[in-house]
Amino acid sequence: MTVPDLTPQAMPDMVRPQEPKWPQIIRWGVTLGILIPLIWSVIGLEISPQRLWAAPGEVWVLISGMFPPDFSNPGDLMGKLLESLYVAWIGTLIGAAFSFPAGFMAATNIAPRWMVIPMRGILSAIRAFPELVLAIIFIVPFGLGPFTGALAIGLHSIGTLGKLTSEVIEGVDGGPVEAIGSSGGTRMMQMRFGVVPQAMPNIVAYWLYRFEINVRASAVLGLVGAGGIGAEIVGRLRFRGDWPKAGAALILTIVAVLLIDAVSAAVRRRIITGQPSKSVISKWMIAITGSHREPSMEIKS
Amino acid sequence: MSRIEFSNASVTYPGGLQALKEVDLTIEEGEFVVIVGLSGAGKSTLLRSINGLVPVTGSVKVGDREVVGASNKEIREIRSDIGMIFQTFNLVNRSTVVNNVLMGRLSKVPRWRSMLGMWPAEDKEIALQSLERVDIVEKAYIRASDLSGGQQQRVGIARALAQEPKVILADEPVASLDPVTSHIVMRDLQRINRDLGITTIINLHFLDLARQYGERLVGLRDGKLVYDGSIQNVSDDVFREIYGRAITPDDLLTEEVT
Amino acid sequence: MTATAEHVTSTRPPEPTRAKVFIVPLIVFTIAIGFAGFLGEIGPLWGAAVGAITYGLFRWVRMTDSLIDAGTLVVAGAVGFAIFNLSIAARDPGVTAGLALQSSLGIAFFGVATGWVVLRHSPGLRPTTILLSAAAWGGGSYMALLTAVQMGFLDRIIEGQTQELTYPMFIAVTVASGVFGATANVSFWSRLSSPFAVGFVVLTSILAWNEIGFSVVEIWTQFTRIGEFLGDFWPPDFFWPRSIGQPETFNMADALLETFQIAIVGATIGCTFAAPLAFWASRATAPNSTVYWISKSFMSVIRTIPDLFWAVFFATAVGFGKPFAGALAMIMFSLAIMGKLLSETVDAINLGPLEAARAAGATHNQVILRAAFPQVAPNYVAYALYVFELNIRASVVIGFVGAGGIGRLLDERRQFFQWDQVMAIVLVIFASVLLIEAVSIYVRRKIV
Incomplete structure (x- = not known):
């Protein structure tokens, strides 16, 4: 291979910069920073090559034990699944209702500083408790059952939704808010007509997104006796060894979650863009909502 | 050898749009060719058919290697000798x-x-x-x-x-640049062509730039080759024919109709 | 203000009728259904929910404009409902198959009536349309309610007062549905301000509220007794092995360390494998459509499975009480989250550099690694930190099913009703989650 002489005669006094050293240092630093803790953890968890080698086989035994799944009592499973969905729904409702004002109180462009800082502290403190831990605490006063699960999920959702809501509110265009203020609008009016119309689509989309997450969370809460399909799966796998039944519950959960995710994603897209997407699910959604007509046409008629 | 030879080359996109229609064109080694045409006339498609970035039928030869029907490995070898510059x-x-x-x-x-x-x-x-x-x-x-x-x-x-590279393809290289920078870039390309003898094929939509820097002009309209010749002989009538309409100030980098 | 000649000639557009037509009936409807809900009447809610869905299906039919489609949908709806009812009949000995079929026929009638009206319906507001629609909805709701009573849906709550309570309810729901039907055909649907969406949310909320026995009174009652519970939880006991005098087998420090190790292994390995998967599951960078569909479906399935299910799954497979199971669970969990986040980012990359690399003769892998990956690298690092943060949270939880970590300790103490020790563990979890979150946010801010 010959390198053609590309040296230009026209600019002889051009200076080549020194190649900086720091990218190399960072590269090795990051590599070691990942590898050393990994090795430490692998040793600490006693993960040996033999166990790694055996794992796929053991997983396969379990999966083949789950098939064919036992759908002999679908009503029962459906009931449990519905209970999980109800818990998720109410949890999301609680989260949405309380996070909405909380989000305003935690937004720097709306609330005064003395309110924002403690509000943010409260929200992140709430978020630091996983739903399961909250459920364990709530079981003491409220007893076993879906009610406790909904409370735990609701409280945790206030934390996460509150943070997201305040971020959306902080992202709104300040112009309209200022315009309302300059024409004599009160603080309340500024929020109602300046902030809410801009932020609402994104906030509602986050509610839906939280519902998707809460469906998974509520499925899990069954484990500590907070209702739902989780107890069905965990109990049958862990204590009763009834693998086909657990397989049926697992498949049902997966299908339900997939469906909810798909519908919710289509609705979210529509809320944010105002336009239906082209997927099958959203066509179905359009069919249900009858939104194929342009809004401008509706105003005319 | 890096002679480029199109014979009966067509490009039809998966959507059914035929962007290039039965083009016959030969570009000799070391030439500086400017391709003009309206947007959508197939300029970019013509360039991309040389390095096989578009689904081309017929025959496109770069040197003695055939682009049409080349395997992945062969197409990579062809591409490795062709430099490309983008808008x-x-x-x-x-x-x-x-x-x-x-x-x-x-x-x-x-x-x-x-x-x-x-x-x-x-x-x-x-x-x-x-x-x-x-x-x-x-x-x-x-x-x-x-x-x-x-x-x-x-x-x-x-x-x-x-x-x-033996060939450089430039797809609207100055369309996103201001006039002064455009001239610098065009001069760079011209210098590279002259000093290193690299075949250079450039899509342009500014006619004055084409006239100033080009040696040979290729005109495309609706995917068909409608003009091929030395840039010296090109009159405004030729451009009018390629464009299918009168020349407007938008077609020129400097704002005056010549 | 004085009107000029120009003003006279320009026509004002009429105010959109949506606001006036909808708000009042919607409020009436909501209150009626809400009333039903708070009294614990589930049947009408089912009726209205099914009605809404049927209505939606017929709106769809109207677009295709074919009676045959309509017929197919009615039959399909009736069959679907028959299956649903029969499954209830199978569960509840008080409901016979005959009753279930009868209710299905009711739904079918409802569907036909609604469908007929909707098919006849054309844009605009005509008195006949409103009347027919009201009749269809009211009649349909009545039938649905009737079947609900027959099937014993209402027995549980009403407890002996069926006659007195149900007939006013019948009337309320029938009227409400009629009003809904009358207005729904005006058919504006602009984002969320539609009767369908609001109605759906309200209905589902009430239904769920009832089904899980949610009670604000209960929350208040327990809140007033907060002192009693605090006594159980407070003060937290951080040093129980010593205080009980047991030998220290698995103390808090060990548990926390194990949690961290599980999170590290899960995040590192999961994120590593997620990278190629994410590139395969994005159209721009997938080598071919088969790989694209396989990786995309694989990722959407693993995403549906919650962390805890992975844990119990692997614990069952490789043995309970072993942190190895937890590490495997966290790998899958990380893979799912990172795969989704990263592939969404890859979907949005600039395709120009990819074309440039391809034009320079690069192989597919080279294109991905040198032209696509650098574009998403900062996001990748930020996501990895986020995933690690989530792993810490999740690995607290997975101990509950015997997959190691501090959750195992929490579960154990809980079963002994040692609430002060539970509180201590909760506080440690709280502190470590906050710490990790703070570090992660700091680093992410530095990178991106």
């Missing part, structure tokens, strides 16, 4: 300038080296020389996004040069 520069904004130029070496270095980013010193040298060629070597270790549009396009040219 939107197509740099990886977050990477440094020299890393962008080294993309031109991808086909020349051992794969594991390129994967790990451990470039041979020799290839780094070629990359830096390419940057010197376009007078921008002092920016070698700066992020590409920190450069101005004109500088980014020169990095794009350096990337093509780093391939040690």
Whole structure:
């Protein structure tokens, strides 16, 4: 291979910069920073090559034990699944209702500083408790059952939704808010007509997104006796060894979650863009909502 | 050998749009060819059929290698000898300038080296020389996004040069640039063509630039070849015919109709 | 203000009728259904929910404009409902198959009536349309309610007062549905301000509220007794092995360390494998459509499975009480999250550099690694930190099913009703989650 002489005669006094050293240092630093803790953890968890080698086989035994799944009592499973969905729904409702004002109180462009800082502290403190831990605490006063699960999920959702809501509110265009203020609008009016119309689509989309997450969370809460399909799966796998039944519950959960995710994603897209997407699910959604007509046409008629 | 030969070449996109219709064209080694036509006339498609980026039928030969029907490996070999310059520069904004130029070496270095980013010193040298060629070597270790549009396009040219190409394809190289920078870039391309004897094929939509820098003019209209000849003989009537309409100030870089 | 000649000639557009037509009936409807809900009447809610869905299906039919389609949908709806009812009949000995079929016929009638009206319906507001629609909805709701009573849906709550309570309810729901039907055909649907969406949300909320026995009174009652519970939880006991005098087998420090190790292994390995998967599951960078569809479906399936299910799954497979199971669970969990986040980012990359690399003769892998990956690298690092943060949270939880970590300790103490020790563990979890989150946010801010 010959390198053609590309040296230009026209600019002889051009200076080549020194190649900086720091990218190399960072590269090795990051590599070691990942590898050393990994090795430490692998040793600490006693993960040996033999166990790694055996794992796929053991997983396969379990999966083949789950098939064919036992759908002999679908009503029962459906009931449990519905209970999980109800818990998720109410949890999301609680989260949405309380996070909405909380989000305003935690937004720097709306609330005064003395309110924002403690509000943010409260929200992140709430978020630091996983739903399961909250459920364990709530079981003491409220007893076993879906009610406790909904409370735990609701409280945790206030934390996460509150943070997201305040971020959306902080992202709104300040112009309209200022315009309302300059024409004599009160603080309340500024929020109602300046902030809410801009932020609402994104906030509602986050509610839906939280519902998707809460469906998974509520499925899990069954484990500590907070209702739902989780107890069905965990109990049958862990204590009763009834693998086909657990397989049926697992498949049902997966299908339900997939469906909810798909519908919710289509609705979210529509809320944010105002336009239906082209997927099958959203066509179905359009069919249900009858939104194929342009809004401008509706105003005319 | 890097003679480019189209015979009966057509391109039909998966959507059914026929962007290039039965083109016959031969470009000799070392030529500086300017392609003009309205947007949608098939200029970009013609360029991309040379390095097989579009689904082309008929026959397109680069040197003695056939693009149509080439295997993945063969097409990569053909592409490795053809540098390409883009309207939107197509740099990886977050990477440094020299890393962008080294993309031109991808086909020349051992794969594991390129994967790990451990470039041979020799290839780094070629990359830096390419940057010197376009007078921008002092920016070698700066992020590409920190450069101005004109500088980014020169990095794009350096990337093509780093391939040690026999052919350079430039797809609207100055469409995103201001007039002064446009002239600098066009002069760079002209200089490269003259000094290194690299066949250069450029899509342009500014007629005055085409007239100023081009040697040979190819006109496309609706995917068909409608003009092919020396740029000296080209009158405004010819442009009018290629465009299918009168020349407007929008077709010129400087705002005066000649 | 004085009107000029120009003003006279320009026509004002009429105010959109949506606001006036909808708000009042919607409020009436909501209150009626809400009333039903708070009294614990589930049947009408089912009726209205099914009605809404049927209505939606017929709106769809109207677009295709074919009676045959309509017929097919009615039959399909009736069959679907028959299956649903029969499954209830199978569960509840008080409901016979005959009753279930009868209710299905009711739904079918409802569907036909609604469908007929909707098919006849054309844009605009005509008195006949409103009347027919009201009749269809009211009649349909009545039938649905009737079947609900027959099937014993209402027995549980009403407890002996069926006659007195149900007839006013019948009337309320029938009227409400009629009003809904009358207005729904005006058919504006602009984002969320539609009767369908609001109605759906309200209905589902009430239904769920009832089904899980949610009670604000209960929350208040327990809140007033907060002192009693605090006594159980407070003060937290951080040093129980010593205080009980047991030998220290698995103390808090060990548990926390194990949690961290599980999170590290899960995040590192999961994120590593997620990278190629994410590139395969994005159209721009997938080598071919088969790989694209396989990786995309694989990722959507693993995403549906919650962390805890992975844990119990692997614990069952490789043995309970072993942190190895937890590490495997966290790998899958990380893979799912990172795969989704990264592939969404890859979907949005600039395709220009990819074309440039391809034009320079790069192989597919080279294109991905040198032209696509640098574009998403900062996001990748930020996501990896986020995934690690989530792993810490999740690995607290997975101990509950015997997959190691501090959750195992929490579960154990809980089963002994040692609430002060539970509180101590909760506080440690709280502190470590906050710490990790703070570090992660700091680093992410530095990078991106």
